Every structure is written in C-alpha cells, then in structure tokens.
Amino acid sequence: MVSQVVWAQVRSKAGRLVERPVRELRGERLEEYEAVWQPPRYQGRRAIATWWRPADRARHVGCAHLGALGAAVSLEADRDVVAFASWPMRLHWADDAGGYVPDFFVRLADGRVRLLVCRPAGGSPQRWEAAAELLEAAGKQADWQVHVHEGTADPVVFSNLQRLSRWRHTRLADADTARVLRKVFAEPQPLAVGVRESGLPELPTVAKAHHLIWTRKLLIDWSSPYMPHRSLVWAPEGVV
Structure with missing residues (x-):
C-alpha cells in the first residue's frame, strides 16, 4: 500500500x-x-x-x-x-x-x-x-x-526541562543581565550564589538566569536534578 x-x-x-x-x-x-x-x-x-x-x-x-x-x-x-x-x-x-x-x-x-x-x-x-x-x-x-x-530516555533530563520551561519566553532575554551573569559564572557556582554576587535585583535576575539556562547560554549538568541553591551553573567557554 x-x-x-x-x-x-x-x-x-x-x-x-x-x-x-x-x-x-x-x-x-x-x-x-x-x-x-x-x-x-x-x-x-x-x-x-x-x-x-x-x-x-x-x-x-x-x-x-x-x-x-x-x-x-x-x-x-x-x-x-x-x-x-x-x-x-x-x-x-x-x-x-x-x-x-x-x-x-x-x-x-x-x-x-x-x-x-x-x-x-x-x-x-x-x-x-x-x-x-x-x-x-x-x-x-x-x-x-x-x-x-517513545518518551524521554532520561527522566531526570525531562524533569529539568519541565521545570526550566517556565522561563522559556524571550521576554526574559536581557543582554545587559546576560553579560553580567556570564562574567559571574565564569567559574562554576550555584545559581543563588552567583545571583547574589552579581549585585542585580534578585527576583528578576533569577528569572533571566533561568532563561539563559534554557537557551544554553548558561550551562548546567542536565543529567542531575536541578536545584538553584546546590546545582552548579557556568558560562560556556570563550563567551564573555
């Protein structure tokens, strides 16, 4: 047929x-x-x-x-x-x-x-x-x-995707915040720590940082459960 x-x-x-x-x-x-x-x-x-x-x-x-x-x-x-x-x-x-x-x-x-x-x-x-x-x-x-x-091969990765998808919208994109956070996360550290070090307003910066993770402009270990106060976040090499 x-x-x-x-x-x-x-x-x-x-x-x-x-x-x-x-x-x-x-x-x-x-x-x-x-x-x-x-x-x-x-x-x-x-x-x-x-x-x-x-x-x-x-x-x-x-x-x-x-x-x-x-x-x-x-x-x-x-x-x-x-x-x-x-x-x-x-x-x-x-x-x-x-x-x-x-x-x-x-x-x-x-x-x-x-x-x-x-x-x-x-x-x-x-x-x-x-x-x-x-x-x-x-x-x-x-x-x-x-x-x-056939379903998501790794349930941890999928759980992270579900959680971070809340910050997928481009209204959260902010070039100035992104520049500051890429410098802050030049060395891996938890998101909450880096946001405090940035000196930027905490709540909007957390949302914008999560958007950067969703768009892969900040990196995490997707194979481990993501927790803002514990999981390490870092900037891609060569990006300032």
Missing part, C-alpha cells in the same frame, strides 16, 4: 475542510494551519488532554495525553525546531475515510518537516501497524521525516 496515493484533510484559510493528495502539501507551512481534530471530551476519559503554548507564539498546541505533552516539551527544548503545531491534517488512503491524525507537524531550522507521532499505549497492534504504514507512505510522498516519540 505504500505505493498508493495518500490524501490529507486540512483546513482552508476560511476554515473549511478540504482534501488534497499529500504530495501537493510539500512546501506548505502546515504549522500555521488550524487543527482538523481535537480529542473528544467525555466523562470517564482515561487520557488527559491539555495544551502547551510554544514560546512567543499566540497559538497553543494541543496534547491528547500526557505522553504528547512530554513530546511538546521536548520539541520546545530542541534547538533545531523553529515551530510546531498539533493536528493540522488527517492522513488517509483514498478508499479509507478514517485515517490517522499525527500529533505534531514540526518545522526545523533548515526548512525540513517532521511529523511527530506518539504511539498510543495499549490498543491494537494491527491498528498501529496500519497507521505506521500510512505515515511512512505520507512521509515519502511529501518528503517529510516521520518520528515516533
């Missing part, structure tokens, strides 16, 4: 659902399209649907369950990712109206596209095999990468 044409259902700018062969979407900025689907809401639903707002973008992305939320956090932290959106298309074969909705459409810094999908826990292996075949064919026809998110 990989040789069959894959169709995609997307929303037009007017909000109408339209269908096109997926190869015709090559080059389309689907990360800017509205979602074609949202998880159903009903009493007793076992998965937890939630929303994530990428830094400095007005539109939230939907996460059908906590595994998808983890994938969104990982995408946000990925330096190669410039934008991503949830559920902007439904893929299907010409003779199948059901199809599959990828979790995320991802735009990379080099212009390439990645479909990121979270394999559902449990469920029918046959259904997942059919979805994987559909995704593989769509990727080949539209020249998209297809990645299956």
Whole structure:
C-alpha cells in the first residue's frame, strides 16, 4: 500500500475542510494551519488532554495525553525546531475515510518537516501497524521525516526541562543581565550564589538566569536534578 496515493484533510484559510493528495502539501507551512481534530471530551476519559503554548507564539498546541505533552516539551527544548503545531491534517488512503491524525507537524531550522507521532499505549497492534504504514507512505510522498516519540530516555533530563520551561519566553532575554551573569559564572557556582554576587535585583535576575539556562547560554549538568541553591551553573567557554 505504500505505493498508493495518500490524501490529507486540512483546513482552508476560511476554515473549511478540504482534501488534497499529500504530495501537493510539500512546501506548505502546515504549522500555521488550524487543527482538523481535537480529542473528544467525555466523562470517564482515561487520557488527559491539555495544551502547551510554544514560546512567543499566540497559538497553543494541543496534547491528547500526557505522553504528547512530554513530546511538546521536548520539541520546545530542541534547538533545531523553529515551530510546531498539533493536528493540522488527517492522513488517509483514498478508499479509507478514517485515517490517522499525527500529533505534531514540526518545522526545523533548515526548512525540513517532521511529523511527530506518539504511539498510543495499549490498543491494537494491527491498528498501529496500519497507521505506521500510512505515515511512512505520507512521509515519502511529501518528503517529510516521520518520528515516533517513545518518551524521554532520561527522566531526570525531562524533569529539568519541565521545570526550566517556565522561563522559556524571550521576554526574559536581557543582554545587559546576560553579560553580567556570564562574567559571574565564569567559574562554576550555584545559581543563588552567583545571583547574589552579581549585585542585580534578585527576583528578576533569577528569572533571566533561568532563561539563559534554557537557551544554553548558561550551562548546567542536565543529567542531575536541578536545584538553584546546590546545582552548579557556568558560562560556556570563550563567551564573555
């Protein structure tokens, strides 16, 4: 079936659902399209649907369950990712109206596209095999990468990402504060100690320092639980 044409259902700018062969979407900025689907809401639903707002973008992305939320956090932290959106298309074969909705459409810094999908826990292996075949064919026809998110390999790293993601927004970027803190952290020391040594106002400086850690302009050991009063922070070599 990989040789069959894959169709995609997307929303037009007017909000109408339209269908096109997926190869015709090559080059389309689907990360800017509205979602074609949202998880159903009903009493007793076992998965937890939630929303994530990428830094400095007005539109939230939907996460059908906590595994998808983890994938969104990982995408946000990925330096190669410039934008991503949830559920902007439904893929299907010409003779199948059901199809599959990828979790995320991802735009990379080099212009390439990645479909990121979270394999559902449990469920029918046959259904997942059919979805994987559909995704593989769509990727080949539209020249998209297809990645299956299997969860974060290191739970400590992911816990650090979750914690520091609160300071991901660029409104916290401050070049003057960054220059002072890079000098203060020329030698590794705990964040709380360095902030006190900087002489800058404590609360806003802590927030700006965390933003610098999120953007990797200050460094930590991501493999150890991050604690501001104990974990060492340092500036990258050669950066003043």
